Each structure stands twice: as C-alpha cells, then as structure tokens.
Amino acid sequence: xxxxxxxxxxxxxxxxxxxxxxxxxxxxxxxxTAPVLRGRALEIVDDQGRVRAxxxxxxxxxxxxxxxxxxxxxxxxxxERGRPSVKISTSEQGAGMSLAGPTGTKQTYTILKxxxxxxxxxxxxxxxxxxxxxx
Numbered sequence: 001x002x003x004x005x006x007x008x009x010x011x012x013x014x015x016x017x018x019x020x021x022x023x024x025x026x027x028x029x030x031x032x033t034a035p036v037l038r039g040r041a042l043e044i045v046d047d048q049g050r051v052r053a054x055x056x057x058x059x060x061x062x063x064x065x066x067x068x069x070x071x072x073x074x075x076x077x078x079x080e081r082g083r084p085s086v087k088i089s090t091s092e093q094g095a096g097m098s099l100a101g102p103t104g105t106k107q108t109y110t111i112l113k114x115x116x117x118x119x120x121x122x123x124x125x126x127x128x129x130x131x132x133x134x135x
Contacts, residue, residue, distance in 0.1 A: 056073075106126070110123050
C-alpha cells in the first residue's frame with residue numbers, strides 16, 4: 001500500500017487552505033471596545049467556587065406586615081467565610097450601604113441610608129453601644 005500519494009494530496013490541500021486564510025488579509029486583533037454584558041445577576045467566585053461578590057436585581061414583594069418592598073438593586077461583597085460584609089442597595093424609595101464586622105460578630109456594623117427625604121448613619125459596636133446620626 002502506497003501512502004505517499006495520499007500524503008502529497010493532504011499537503012497540497014493544507015497549503016491551499018493556508019493560502020486562502022492568508023489571502024483574507026484581516027489580521028486577528030482584539031476589539032477596542034468590550035461588548036455589553038447583560039444578564040439578570042452577576043456572581044464572582046473564588047478558586048474554590050464560593051461566591052465572593054454578587055450583583056442582582058431583587059423584585060418588589062409584599063412583606064408579612066402588609067408593607068410593599070420596592071424592586072432593589074443589591075451589590076454584596078462577601079468574605080472568604082461567606083459573610084456578606086459590604087452591601088450597597090438602591091431603589092426608587094432610597095439607597096443605603098451597610099458595613100458589617102468580621103465573621104463571628106453579630107452586632108458590629110454601620111448603616112448609612114437615604115430613605116425618601118431623610119438620611120441617617122447608624123454605628124453599632126459588639127458591646128451593644130450604638131449611635132445614630134441624623135441631620
């Protein structure tokens with residue numbers, strides 16, 4: 001069995017494909033502007049697959065006490081132990097940010113919010129001391 005004629009034919013075909021590709025004249029280049037990324041939510045995970053940051057749109061809902069919570073956009077930054085230590089949210093009724101203490105604390109946090117026509121800053125320590133600042 002003679003393989004040599006088959007190899008010659010394959011080489012000629014490969015050369016023809018290479019020549020065609022080179023003749024196209026359009027070099028491969030990165031786009032100068034990145035396309036828009038669209039979706040319902042975004043999660044960033046670490047090497048172990050744990051969610052470390054998330055950005056989502058939460059639909060409005062009716063609370064147990066009868067109040068309605070508005071549709072909200074929420075950004076969470078999460079520690080390696082799973083604690084959402086930074087939260088930033090916004091809705092048509094207001095915006096806010098909370099900063100929580102390290103894992104293992106329950107009462108150490110700061111809340112800055114602008115709700116309707118009022119603003120406030122709440123500071124709370126693990127020992128139970130708290131201070132509320134309002135203009």
